[in-house]
Amino acid sequence: MLKQFALAAACLFIADIAAADEPAQALAEAIANRPANEGRAGDMIFELTASSGAVRNRRALMIHSDKDSFVRIGIFFSAPAAIADTAFLTHDRPDSADENWLYLPATERVRRLPSSERGSYFMGTDLTYGDIKDNFTFNLNDWYFSNGLPDPETGLIALEGQVRTPEIAREIGYSRFSALVDPETLFPVRVDYDDVSGNPLKRVEVTEQEVIGGAWTAMRFEAHNLQTGHTTRVHFENMRYVPELDDRVLTSGQLALGAPAVR
Amino acid sequence: MTRPAASPAAIACSAAALALCVQTDAHADTISGVLRIKAQSEAAIRLDDSAASLARISVQPRYLLRSTAGWRAEVSGRLVAFSDETGPGTTETFSGASRPVDIGPHGRIELDRAFITLGTGDHRFTLGKQSLAWGILDGLQVTDRFDPISRTEAVFGEVRPQRLARWGARWQGQIGGMEFDGAAAFDPTVNQLPLAGDAFAPRAPRLRAGFPQGAATPPVMVSARDRYLSDATYGLRVSRPLGHSEASLVLISGPETEPVFAAVLTPAGPVVELRYPRRTLIGATFERSDGPRVWRLEAAYTPDQPVNVLAAPFIAATDRPRYLAGLGLDWSAPNEVFVNLQIGVDHIDAGGMTLVRPQTDVIATLRLQRAFRNERLWLKSELLGSLNQGDGALRPWLEWRQSDALLLSLGGDLIWGRSQGLFGQYQDQSRLWMRITTNF
Numbered sequence: 001m002l003k004q005f006a007l008a009a010a011c012l013f014i015a016d017i018a019a020a021d022e023p024a025q026a027l028a029e030a031i032a033n034r035p036a037n038e039g040r041a042g043d044m045i046f047e048l049t050a051s052s053g054a055v056r057n058r059r060a061l062m063i064h065s066d067k068d069s070f071v072r073i074g075i076f077f078s079a080p081a082a083i084a085d086t087a088f089l090t091h092d093r094p095d096s097a098d099e100n101w102l103y104l105p106a107t108e109r110v111r112r113l114p115s116s117e118r119g120s121y122f123m124g125t126d127l128t129y130g131d132i133k134d135n136f137t138f139n140l141n142d143w144y145f146s147n148g149l150p151d152p153e154t155g156l157i158a159l160e161g162q163v164r165t166p167e168i169a170r171e172i173g174y175s176r177f178s179a180l181v182d183p184e185t186l187f188p189v190r191v192d193y194d195d196v197s198g199n200p201l202k203r204v205e206v207t208e209q210e211v212i213g214g215a216w217t218a219m220r221f222e223a224h225n226l227q228t229g230h231t232t233r234v235h236f237e238n239m240r241y242v243p244e245l246d247d248r249v250l251t252s253g254q255l256a257l258g259a260p261a262v263r
Numbered sequence: 264m265t266r267p268a269a270s271p272a273a274i275a276c277s278a279a280a281l282a283l284c285v286q287t288d289a290h291a292d293t294i295s296g297v298l299r300i301k302a303q304s305e306a307a308i309r310l311d312d313s314a315a316s317l318a319r320i321s322v323q324p325r326y327l328l329r330s331t332a333g334w335r336a337e338v339s340g341r342l343v344a345f346s347d348e349t350g351p352g353t354t355e356t357f358s359g360a361s362r363p364v365d366i367g368p369h370g371r372i373e374l375d376r377a378f379i380t381l382g383t384g385d386h387r388f389t390l391g392k393q394s395l396a397w398g399i400l401d402g403l404q405v406t407d408r409f410d411p412i413s414r415t416e417a418v419f420g421e422v423r424p425q426r427l428a429r430w431g432a433r434w435q436g437q438i439g440g441m442e443f444d445g446a447a448a449f450d451p452t453v454n455q456l457p458l459a460g461d462a463f464a465p466r467a468p469r470l471r472a473g474f475p476q477g478a479a480t481p482p483v484m485v486s487a488r489d490r491y492l493s494d495a496t497y498g499l500r501v502s503r504p505l506g507h508s509e510a511s512l513v514l515i516s517g518p519e520t521e522p523v524f525a526a527v528l529t530p531a532g533p534v535v536e537l538r539y540p541r542r543t544l545i546g547a548t549f550e551r552s553d554g555p556r557v558w559r560l561e562a563a564y565t566p567d568q569p570v571n572v573l574a575a576p577f578i579a580a581t582d583r584p585r586y587l588a589g590l591g592l593d594w595s596a597p598n599e600v601f602v603n604l605q606i607g608v609d610h611i612d613a614g615g616m617t618l619v620r621p622q623t624d625v626i627a628t629l630r631l632q633r634a635f636r637n638e639r640l641w642l643k644s645e646l647l648g649s650l651n652q653g654d655g656a657l658r659p660w661l662e663w664r665q666s667d668a669l670l671l672s673l674g675g676d677l678i679w680g681r682s683q684g685l686f687g688q689y690q691d692q693s694r695l696w697m698r699i700t701t702n703f
Binding site: 048080082084096099100106107108109112113114117120123124125171228230253257258261263 | 299300301327329330331332333335380384385387394396399401422426435437442506507509550552553554555556557593594595597599634636637638639664666667668670700702703
């Protein structure tokens with residue numbers, strides 16, 4: 001209760017100063033409005049490393065579509081065999097809550113997921129559903145932004161965020177972040193998140209970017225959980241620009257059919 | 264009941280399935296195939312007498328073909344070796360085309376799926392042996408009544424319901440913002456039941472035409488499952504997204520998948536025949552996401568539900584209106600606990616007659632689960648209960664993923680109630696179980 005009260009008080013305090021922090025707000029908006037390609041697809045390779053050193057791997061086809069601010073992401077797993085054909089789909093419209101679906105082969109059924117499940121972890125990785133959907137942006141409705149000034153050590157731009165309300169913190173799993181943003185690509189290349197209680201939670205780093213279809217795209221990144229020591233490394237192979245992506249590929253009915261053929 | 268041998272029809276259908284799945288389109292760009300194999304070992308100890316009520320090993324190969332031209336095909340099957348009291352279940356409730364083949368007294372081989380899906384645009388066609396998972400509730404079958412179900416472990420199997428695929432055709436299409444899903448199963452397979460004496464053979468009079476457990480009954484036989492056209496099942500589902508909701512209408516016509524008992528006089532004497540008369544189901548579903556919750560609602564009406572009635576000393580059956588409804592809630596609770604709560608009502612209008620089952624059943628289910636250590640460890644628990652009969656089951660289990668290929672599961676099915684109850688009839692089958700699953 002004390003932690004929740006402190007978080008609420010911090011939110012109110014930040015609310016007062018945030019209005020004046022225009023450079024930070026402008027930077028956050030620039031990141032949120034970062035140019036995106038209409039469609040892209042690639043093989044998404046996950047490497048999950050436990051603190052003990054045990055490694056698990058996942059492979060999936062990732063399809064990303066962004067048309068008129070309607071963002072749709074499909075992730076179709078092909079390996080390992082235990083989770084092959086599992087598929088996740090999210091629809092994110094700017095004017096309404098997200099819609100999410102998951103297909104589990106064991107049940108042979110596409111299941112609608114709660115729309116506010118942003119803070120739940122995705123398929124055993126150190127990435128939340130929100131991380132997957134936000135694609136290295138910060139939801140403007142979730143955060144009060146501050147700083148927005150060059151970092152003298154790295155030459156990158158520092159951006160900090162304080163969650164707006166305790167309810168949002170519980171929903172997304174974060175209360176605060178501190179990021180370094182690449183001014184050329186507008187990608188936060190390093191983000192440190194605090195958990196809902198204000199304790200350091202994890203560090204997300206983008207280690208490789210590439211222009212795909214005229215838009216910068218994160219090709220390699222990792223998330224390291226500071227509390228458990230677990231790390232998720234992700235990289236893409238065969239990433240290609242798909243400007244004429246068939247809208248029907250990213251529908252809930254498609255999930256049960258497995259990974260679609262995307263050329 | 265006896266176990267019929269594989270029929271020529273089964274062999275022909277299997278050969279056709281293989282032919283479907285190995286054919287290649289000369290114009291296809293790329294065809295890729297992948298073989299996946301699941302091997303599983305299961306064992307259970309009955310708490311009453313420490314007997315091994317489940318002991319089996321299965322190998323389930325699955326071959327998938329996929330073309331960049333849009334079609335995909337799948338052939339999968341299973342080879343099971345068993346030596347337990349749960350048993351492999353009936354085969355005479357299958358059509359000749361789908362019937363599993365026994366390999367001696369402790370083995371069985373079965374073709375699970377064999378289909379090809381054509382089309383990538385607004386219309387898709389699936390031909391072959393397939394299943395059809397309709398409905399939106401978990402295990403409570405309101406509109407999810409197209410597929411036959413295996414009941415060899417009652418409701419205590421690894422997945423619920425345990426679907427049985429049938430030969431048929433399916434069309435899925437999008438027209439005017441609505442999604443159509445139509446299917447015809449030209450396969451009179453109706454279910455898979457435990458054999459007499461098996462661990463989960465029905466004991467409650469409600470599932471035995473009113474006969475109490477231990478009562479002397481004539482021999483039991485299954486009505487012929489060889490009328491591929493007159494016993495075909497037809498279904499149509501029309502659904503439409505509505506913002507953050509989705510609604511659908513369902514229509515199913517086909518043989519009932521729960522048997523109705525009938526007395527038949529044969530030259531060898533009287534027998535009890537398990538019959539599966541045609542019935543029609545009209546249903547609707549609605550689901551809506553609402554923040555951390557998803558609400559699911561299903562309702563169905565069957566005007567001609569075949570059901571046994573008490574008319575001693577005879578076995579009698581009639582058709583009565585049946586009403587089914589279910590409400591479900593998924594909730595992403597704090598601390599990443601997933602909660603699924605469901606309640607279902609099953610009412611048959613007796614019309615003044617005395618049914619062998621209660622006029623109204625009310626079933627509730629509660630499922631809790633949480634993952635730990637990046638989903639290496641899952642703790643799960645399920646509570647099943649009949650609110651009108653006061654019986655139920657508690658099913659706690661844990662899953663430990665040792666590696667990408669190896670999953671260890673350990674759990675218990677703790678069952679209570681009276682012998683007349685849906686769950687209580689299996690109270691002496693409470694068990695501890697373990698399962699080792701490898702996928703490669």
